[in-house]
Amino acid sequence: xxxxxxxxxxxxxxxxxxAVxxxxAVPVxxxxxxxxxxxxxxxxxxxxxxxxxxxxxxxxxxxxxxLIGFEVELAAMLAAEIGVKARFQQGxxxxxxxxxxxxxxxxxxxxxxxxxxxxxxxxxRPYFAYALQLVARRDSALDSLDALAKEGPRGPxxxxxxxxxxxxxxxxxxxxxxxxxxxxxxxxxCLEQVRxxxxxxxxxxxxxxxxxxxxxxxxxxVGRSFAGGTYTILTAPETPRLSAAIDDxxxxxxxxxxxKALYDRWDLAGxxxxxLLRDAAEVPPAQRGSLADLIRGALPLLLRSAGMTIxxxxxxxxxxxxxxxxxxxxxxxxPAWLRPFLSGYVELLRGTPLMLQLYALFFLLPKVGLALPAxxxxxxxxxxxxxxxxxxxxxxxxxxxxxxxxxxxxALGMTKWQSLRHVLVPQAVRIVMPPxxxxxxxxxxxxxxxxxxxxxxxxxxxxxxxxxxxxxxxLAIVTALLYLAMSWPLSLLxxxxxxxxxRRSERAPG
Amino acid sequence: MIEVxxxxxxxxxxxxxxxxTLTVAEGTVTTLVGPSGGGKSTLLRCLNGLETFTEGxxxxxxxxxxxxxxxxxxxxxxRRDVGMVFQGFNLFPHLSAIDNVTLAPRIVRGVPAPEAxxxxxxxxxxxxxxxFAEARPATLSGGQQQRVAIARSLAMEPRVMLFDEPTxxxxxxxxxxxxxxxxxxxxxxxxxxxVTHDHSFARRAATQVVELVAGRVHRAGPAAEILGGAGG
Numbered sequence: 001x002x003x004x005x006x007x008x009x010x011x012x013x014x015x016x017x018x019a020v021x022x023x024x025a026v027p028v029x030x031x032x033x034x035x036x037x038x039x040x041x042x043x044x045x046x047x048x049x050x051x052x053x054x055x056x057x058x059x060x061x062x063x064x065x066x067l068i069g070f071e072v073e074l075a076a077m078l079a080a081e082i083g084v085k086a087r088f089q090q091g092x093x094x095x096x097x098x099x100x101x102x103x104x105x106x107x108x109x110x111x112x113x114x115x116x117x118x119x120x121x122x123x124x125r126p127y128f129a130y131a132l133q134l135v136a137r138r139d140s141a142l143d144s145l146d147a148l149a150k151e152g153p154r155g156p157x158x159x160x161x162x163x164x165x166x167x168x169x170x171x172x173x174x175x176x177x178x179x180x181x182x183x184x185x186x187x188x189x190c191l192e193q194v195r196x197x198x199x200x201x202x203x204x205x206x207x208x209x210x211x212x213x214x215x216x217x218x219x220x221x222v223g224r225s226f227a228g229g230t231y232t233i234l235t236a237p238e239t240p241r242l243s244a245a246i247d248d249x250x251x252x253x254x255x256x257x258x259x260k261a262l263y264d265r266w267d268l269a270g271x272x273x274x275x276l277l278r279d280a281a282e283v284p285p286a287q288r289g290s291l292a293d294l295i296r297g298a299l300p301l302l303l304r305s306a307g308m309t310i311x312x313x314x315x316x317x318x319x320x321x322x323x324x325x326x327x328x329x330x331x332x333x334x335p336a337w338l339r340p341f342l343s344g345y346v347e348l349l350r351g352t353p354l355m356l357q358l359y360a361l362f363f364l365l366p367k368v369g370l371a372l373p374a375x376x377x378x379x380x381x382x383x384x385x386x387x388x389x390x391x392x393x394x395x396x397x398x399x400x401x402x403x404x405x406x407x408x409x410x411a412l413g414m415t416k417w418q419s420l421r422h423v424l425v426p427q428a429v430r431i432v433m434p435p436x437x438x439x440x441x442x443x444x445x446x447x448x449x450x451x452x453x454x455x456x457x458x459x460x461x462x463x464x465x466x467x468x469x470x471x472x473x474x475l476a477i478v479t480a481l482l483y484l485a486m487s488w489p490l491s492l493l494x495x496x497x498x499x500x501x502x503r504r505s506e507r508a509p510g
Numbered sequence: 511m512i513e514v515x516x517x518x519x520x521x522x523x524x525x526x527x528x529x530x531t532l533t534v535a536e537g538t539v540t541t542l543v544g545p546s547g548g549g550k551s552t553l554l555r556c557l558n559g560l561e562t563f564t565e566g567x568x569x570x571x572x573x574x575x576x577x578x579x580x581x582x583x584x585x586x587x588x589r590r591d592v593g594m595v596f597q598g599f600n601l602f603p604h605l606s607a608i609d610n611v612t613l614a615p616r617i618v619r620g621v622p623a624p625e626a627x628x629x630x631x632x633x634x635x636x637x638x639x640x641x642f643a644e645a646r647p648a649t650l651s652g653g654q655q656q657r658v659a660i661a662r663s664l665a666m667e668p669r670v671m672l673f674d675e676p677t678x679x680x681x682x683x684x685x686x687x688x689x690x691x692x693x694x695x696x697x698x699x700x701x702x703x704x705v706t707h708d709h710s711f712a713r714r715a716a717t718q719v720v721e722l723v724a725g726r727v728h729r730a731g732p733a734a735e736i737l738g739g740a741g742g
Contacts, residue, residue, distance in 0.1 A: 412666060
């Protein structure tokens with residue numbers, strides 16, 4: 001295992017808390033687009049997480065290039081009311097509000113009205129009423145909400161919730177329940193865990209529960225829905241006229257009945273009744289399309305996202321090598337005053353998760369007036385993070401070159417930098433070639449972290465498609481094959497390069 | 511050509527060199543002999559600034575080095591005129607023999623690549639290795655590598671050549687190959703300082719022999735006087 005593979009890439013909650021705290025601590029600088037700018041642009045950019053799934057925003061399983069959902073239609077209606085077109089912006093659900101004033105004008109994605117949100121953002125009038133629904137396996141001993149008050153057969157009931165949702169708040173607030181709360185990033189993941197008996201139940205908005213009812217025939221609603229609330233559209237506090245325009249547009253949609261017509265089309269009116277009916281009789285699982293159809297539909301999208309993965313890798317790694325080499329040379333041969341700074345750079349980037357660094361580049365820099373496009377932030381973040389590891393590899397490589405080589409170069413009258421460039425670095429490069437190529441393959445896979453800052457690469461695309469189609473295993477195989485198809489040639493190339501270097505050193509005299 | 515005046519070098523409180531004074535005339539060969547740890551290699555490395563000294567002064571090929579740290583530019587000037595051949599050869603393993611020879615003239619002296627190559631091939635011919643111009647150091651014998659190292663040093667057209675035990679890592683046959691080259695250089699009037707344990711070489715080529723014991727000049731004079739007439 002190389003150090004690169006051992007490193008922590010995951011997003012730990014305390015880092016997230018630190019990021020949120022940092023973001024809250026830095027004053028917003030008024031980058032948000034006001035109504036006139038939206039009108040001039042001719043587009044209302046609305047943010048949502050398509051991975052969150054239906055019925056809000058999800059990929060059409062029949063036409064994977066198309067986004068559907070009642071919020072997709074709502075956004076289009078609102079934009080039309082304002083006199084512009086709607087443009088979708090992908091983001092990670094619990095961090096969508098951070099895109100306001102940065103990459104989006106508003107967030108429309110099942111955000112419940114809460115006092116905390118009303119304090120930090122402008123919340124529109126409600127556009128949807130929801131209640132919470134507990135869902136469990138049909139054969140579960142959990143047959144009523146009251147049963148949560150007593151421990152289950154295996155101890156406290158394990159109940160899954162969407163992280164940051166009203167369901168999570170509700171569960172954590174109910175201290176009298178014998179419940180262990182398990183957080184998920186997606187509700188479909190959560191339902192899968194219930195189906196697989198990993199957790200006992202899931203608590204979610206009733207519209208999500210009923211939307212997924214067909215796909216999860218083994219599950220049923222437990223008791224009636226409860227503890228309702230409303231969804232609201234979030235806008236930045238710095239855009240009062242845009243907020244008012246959205247509020248007005250929403251008001252018109254409600255009063256002239258267009259919103260109700262939308263919900264009728266989506267079967268979102270009277271959903272509770274539908275659930276009860278479904279529970280009363282066995283519902284056969286939904287028909288699945290053929291594997292060929294699935295691949296035909298999903299492959300172009302996956303390939304396009306694989307292109308993004310390649311772009312991120314080939315753009316960031318050479319940069320990482322250049323920075324890493326400069327840092328290594330600076331630490332070993334640079335002026336004494338520079339070395340502590342370079343050591344600090346390496347330790348900072350090695351000691352903090354890549355995801356936090358990406359957040360800082362994408363979300364924090366705009367607060368000081370430097371707004372980077374997501375793709376640039378992603379490339380820069382990957383390059384900086386990996387440069388720390390590359391610098392350590394190069395430092396080891398440079399130290400592995402015998403001291404006599406440096407002396408011989410100096411004794412020939414070369415300057416220190418000429419010795420480094422023509423004698424030491426070329427030898428170090430040969431020494432470090434295997435770990436560096438391994439790191440390139442590691443970076444290649446680490447590009448998936450960039451989805452946290454709205455860059456949709458292969459893993460994110462897989463995640464979205466898998467959740468919207470339910471073909472988790474089949475698409476996982478296709479995605480894994482795509483990764484393999486990209487990384488295997490890299491491994492072959494690195495082995496070829498190593499063999500070539502070996503042959504050159506062993507070449508017989510002519 | 512070389513003036514060493516009252517040189518002292520102290521490392522971790524120990525006097526490695528103490529009041530060393532000697533003169534090397536242009537076109538002569540001086541061998542530094544004496545027991546291991548006597549300070550021969552340290553003295554040689556002080557002559558081209560690979561090591562610093564604590565007291566005294568060195569004048570070499572018209573350049574002066576004082577006690578303490580030397581300025582990088584001063585060292586570069588000295589080293590352009592003073593070549594050095596190491597015990598462990600220190601050839602650059604990633605370069606062919608000819609590239610080892612031509613690298614410094616190209617990047618230090620700015621000699622155009624074709625001209626550097628032409629001269630380099632001539633030097634390899636001179637040390638009997640023109641057939642191995644494209645060979646990597648790892649494919650050459652120890653004696654061949656040391657001869658490439660000598661050619662590499664000669665390529666900078668140094669006014670003084672320093673040899674730090676050039677044959678002690680070699681078997682007798684390979685030593686002889688290398689010594690023949692050095693003797694040939696001596697006959698050509700190259701000013702040289704050679705650290706060696708090989709008394710027969712000293713007798714064969716040295717103008718003067720300086721014996722260093724415990725960091726001090728114990729004896730200095732013609733080879734026959736210092737080493738006697740025969741034996742190794």
